[in-house]
């Protein structure tokens with residue numbers, strides 16, 4: 001095409017290259033400023049968004065830490081005026097109620113999410129829509145629902161009724177998280193399974209669900225964090241119990257319930273316990289959130 | 305083994321040139337577009353490719369070949385600092401683009417990348433942009449606003465990518481309406497529009513059919529005068545067809561890629577210096 005040596009001003013490509021490089025170099029300062037400004041704005045928004053979070057955490061910690069002593073974790077609640085009260089009954093109650101709720105909602109949630117991810121039909125659209133609506137239903141409504149469907153029918157307040165209400169809160173969260181996780185599994189993996197003569201259900205069970213596991217775990221833990229903090233659904237279903245009660249067919253205590261009850265009492269030692277319980281709940285939810293992320297990240301790393 | 309009397313080595317001897325000069329037809333002072341010296345890339349402390357030294361000459365196509373996992377992509381991405389975005393990655397050694405130290409303190413990666421373009425394995429035109437906007441995207445990113453310069457660069461790069469005739473009437477339609485081969489040529493045009501000095505291509509035809517592949521290979525030959533090309537390819541026929549020089553990478557015992565041989569393509573494929581190269585091109589491993 002062209003000769004070995006040439007005058008750069010005559011070669012259109014070389015002259016254009018020079019022009020472009022000049023513009024790029026002269027605009028780099030401006031572009032750097034833009035980029036700095038954009039990053040600063042992002043950082044600023046981040047900080048503003050973090051302020052309430054940090055404020056709440058430090059405030060609750062400051063108020064709650066003084067309540068944390070041996071009695072707090074080992075004693076049941078005492079009536080006002082009697083010292084050495086704790087929330088042991090509420091801790092056990094929360095564990096049992098949330099445990100039952102998880103056991104009940106995980107299978108429905110994950111299988112429902114699988115259906116949503118694998119099916120594009122009108123049924124899936126309807127279920128997805130309902131799940132989204134359910135996520136947005138005020139939790140007190142779900143408490144009343146639990147009261148009518150369970151407490152009224154069975155005839156008594158119970159841990160099971162509370163677990164029922166909490167499971168309804170968790171269900172849509174798990175379902176949508178599971179759908180997202182399952183959709184994230186590359187289509188090529190699914191096709192590889194099908195091309196080996198596997199049925200869709202086999203591919204789902206042996207290929208898709210295992211590949212989606214990190215996302216599923218995150219979804220479940222986030223749902224637990226969400227459910228463990230709910231108060232309104234419990235108020236109408238477990239009633240609350242000052243005594244130790246590990247039988248879920250009976251009225252029980254739970255951490256959110258304890259916070260609600262004690263914080264509305266006019267006694268400082270009970271309010272103190274409420275702060276301690278609030279801090280405990282917050283720490284548990286924080287640990288669940290952070291833990292789910294770490295676990296998912298680790299699973300993803302291990303699989304590479 | 306009886307050697308034929310007309311091997312390049314014999315010819316070289318008889319006319320007083322080095323073997324390399326016979327093969328490449330190169331005068332000794334050929335300009336170097338990029339120089340790699342002892343380049344090592346590590347991910348989280350583990351070396352993926354180690355101690356690579358070679359030069360890419362202007363107006364030539366340099367091919368990187370080697371088995372899967374030998375670090376071709378890793379090495380290529382080190383040349384325009386794409387590893388900057390990978391947190392665990394670290395590059396040591398020296399990469400020079402002309403007089404510019406690619407990893408020098410005062411080198412801005414953004415400006416550097418406008419001088420060292422890249423074409424990826426899968427065509428990746430920006431899906432929300434028209435063909436024209438795709439072609440001039442790099443210029444806009446680099447602050448070019450003058451319409452005449454944009455238009456001129458768009459046409460020139462689309463012509464160079466052998467796409468102009470088929471898209472000149474529909475520059476405003478979305479790039480996603482093009483076929484795979486056309487999309488890849490659009491990506492080449494997009495890279496060329498910035499008029500980079502070096503164009504890095506990572507298996508640019510591996511997602512294309514033979515006809516589209518052939519067109520891109522022809523294109524590479526035509527682009528040589530405009531831009532120095534460094535291309536990764538799995539296909540040895542392709543390396544023979546398009547490249548002037550060839551770097552052969554192979555991973556050793558510790559699974560770290562190393563440069564086994566760097567030679568003119570014709571020499572590397574006819575009488576390589578290293579027995580491992582011969583094994584590889586004869587399909588004995590990899």
Ligand SMILES: Nc1ncnc2c1ncn2[C@@H]1O[C@H](COP(=O)(O)OP(=O)(O)OP(=O)(O)O)[C@@H](O)[C@H]1O
Nearest residue numbers: 347352371372373374375376377378379390392538
């Ligand atoms: N981001 C990364 N993090 C960690 N390791 C990586 C990363 N990218 C590449 N590697 C490792 O570097 C090595 C070389 O990979 P590379 O993709 O460069 O090989 P390649 O020669 O291009 O192979 P192929 O021909 O299959 O494309 C591999 O062992 C790979 O696991």
Ligand SMILES: [Mg+2]
Nearest residue numbers: 376377378506
């Ligand atoms: Mg590669």
